[in-house]
Amino acid sequence: MTPIIxxxxxAAVMQRAPVEQLEARxxxxxxxxxxxxxxxxxxELALSAVEAEQLNSLFQRRVAGEPMAYLLGEREFFxxxxxxxxxVLIPRPDTELLVELALQHLPQHGRALDMGTGSGAIAIAIAxxxxxxxxxxxxxSESALRVAQSNAKNNQVIVAFVxxxxxxxxxxxxxDLIVSNxxxxxxxxxxxxxxxxxxxxxxxxxDHADGLSALRIISQQATRHLSDDGWLLMEHGYDQAEAVRxxxxxxxxxxxxxxxxxxxxxxxxxxxxxxxSAIS
Ligand code: GLN
Numbered sequence: 001m002t003p004i005i006x007x008x009x010x011a012a013v014m015q016r017a018p019v020e021q022l023e024a025r026x027x028x029x030x031x032x033x034x035x036x037x038x039x040x041x042x043x044e045l046a047l048s049a050v051e052a053e054q055l056n057s058l059f060q061r062r063v064a065g066e067p068m069a070y071l072l073g074e075r076e077f078f079x080x081x082x083x084x085x086x087x088v089l090i091p092r093p094d095t096e097l098l099v100e101l102a103l104q105h106l107p108q109h110g111r112a113l114d115m116g117t118g119s120g121a122i123a124i125a126i127a128x129x130x131x132x133x134x135x136x137x138x139x140x141s142e143s144a145l146r147v148a149q150s151n152a153k154n155n156q157v158i159v160a161f162v163x164x165x166x167x168x169x170x171x172x173x174x175x176d177l178i179v180s181n182x183x184x185x186x187x188x189x190x191x192x193x194x195x196x197x198x199x200x201x202x203x204x205x206x207d208h209a210d211g212l213s214a215l216r217i218i219s220q221q222a223t224r225h226l227s228d229d230g231w232l233l234m235e236h237g238y239d240q241a242e243a244v245r246x247x248x249x250x251x252x253x254x255x256x257x258x259x260x261x262x263x264x265x266x267x268x269x270x271x272x273x274x275x276x277s278a279i280s
Contacts, residue, residue: 001060001063002016004052004055005052007047009043009046010034010042010047013047013055014028018059018063019063023062025039026068026072027062027071065195065196065198065199067090067196067199069196070086070090070199075090075091075119077125078096078125078129080125080155081154082120082151083119084119088148088204089119089181089201089205090196091119094235094263097260097261098235101268103126106130106133106176106177109134110176111133111135111177111227112133112135113136113137113170113175114138115138115178115182115218116180117137117138117139118139118147118148118181118204119147119148119151120159121151122179123136123137123152123159126179127152127159134160136162136170136175137159137161138162138163138169139161139163141204144201166214166217166218166221175226175230176226176227176230177230177232178225179234180218181234182207182215182234183204184206184236185197186206187208187209187210189211212244215247216247219234219244219247219248219250219251223251223252223253223273226273230272232248233269233270234269234270235267235268236267238265244258248269252273252274253271254274255271255272256269256270256271257269257271258270
């Protein structure tokens with residue numbers, strides 16, 4: 001890769017970029033702070049030494065496979081902008097399904113809990129859409145919580161963040177809705193060593209076991225933290241819907257069902273909490 005030198009005009013940088021044109025444009029825009037239109041109308045502008053150096057490093061990292069979201073430091077989700085870094089999973093478009101279902105199942109002025117919030121995308125999207133809601137979000141990773149907190153601030157929503165290993169720090173608390181996009185990839189799945197996933201936090205992707213252990217813990221313990229008729233909704237892998245429905249049924253949930261994502265894959269499963277006295 002021939003490095004870009006200071007003084008090179010944007011048009012020439014675009015031509016020599018070792019990455020896809022769309023990505024090159026995004027990275028040049030990021031470094032120069034120019035908009036997409038400005039990059040075209042001012043394409044004769046020359047890069048400064050600092051810009052050239054930054055761009056060379058970004059190109060190199062992209063060629064090595066680092067996800068664009070980490071290079072740019074942000075990703076759009078549910079129409080909002082989220083700061084992301086390697087402490088958190090990059091929000092996926094699939095997960096917007098979970099947010100939409102959460103919004104449908106959360107009663108007016110309801111209390112929602114997001115377990116394993118990461119960048120805070122789910123909790124913040126809920127809080128942003130439903131100003132009446134009381135949203136709590138937890139994560140075991142302190143660095144993820146820092147990212148989530150800054151995202152809540154930037155998106156001007158109030159979310160109560162809790163440092164917790166699943167339910168450990170929220171004993172006695174009740175919610176009308178619990179949502180989670182927990183680590184669900186099976187240990188050793190080849191996807192973990194391919195593409196973007198190689199750069200994402202491994203503990204947010206896999207349970208290092210059969211892929212169901214986090215889903216199992218949440219399903220087992222959620223009823224204790226749900227109000228009567230409260231819903232639990234969990235995102236899971238493309239082939240886990242039946243197993244997750246079985247877990248939910250075993251744990252006494254009613255109206256157990258799954259919903260498909262845009263690719264028509266069963267991506268979220270959930271159920272309604274039975275009356276507690278009947279199952280405890
Ligand atoms: N949906 C993600 C993927 O397959 C995994 C996210 C997760 O484990 N929660 O890349």
